[in-house]
Amino acid sequence: MWLRQLFKELRIHHWTLHEPVNLAVDNQAAIRIAEKPVSFPLAKHIDVRHHFVREEVEKGKITLSYVKTSDQHADVFTKALPGPTHAFHTKALGLVPAEKDANAEEQA
Numbered sequence: 001m002w003l004r005q006l007f008k009e010l011r012i013h014h015w016t017l018h019e020p021v022n023l024a025v026d027n028q029a030a031i032r033i034a035e036k037p038v039s040f041p042l043a044k045h046i047d048v049r050h051h052f053v054r055e056e057v058e059k060g061k062i063t064l065s066y067v068k069t070s071d072q073h074a075d076v077f078t079k080a081l082p083g084p085t086h087a088f089h090t091k092a093l094g095l096v097p098a099e100k101d102a103n104a105e106e107q108a
Contacts, residue, residue, distance in 0.1 A: 001056070020060055023053075024067040024074070031064045 004017055025031050034054045056062040075081060076089035090096075 001062075020063045022063045022065055024072065025064050026067055026069040026072040028066055031066060034064055 001021060004021065007014065007017055034057050053062060053064075057064065069075075073089045073092050076086060076093065076095075081089065
């Protein structure tokens, strides 16, 4: 959403800006709460001002899709992960250590 707004402000027009942003979510309860505009007894504590995602789903600006926790690559940015799990997610995202980037540039 932030990137979409930045593109608008920079007057960069691209066809993908008109498509909904897809969020890969590993919490099925969160998806149900966001997609159904009904009251959930266990979610009463959520303040109305925190319903941004629900509102954007209703407007068609965001779609939500379920992804298994083991396949949630964004976890590398938000959680302390065991070494092999961290390596799996960073590789899937195409991230490499900075020293590898520098060495690749020197060899080129």
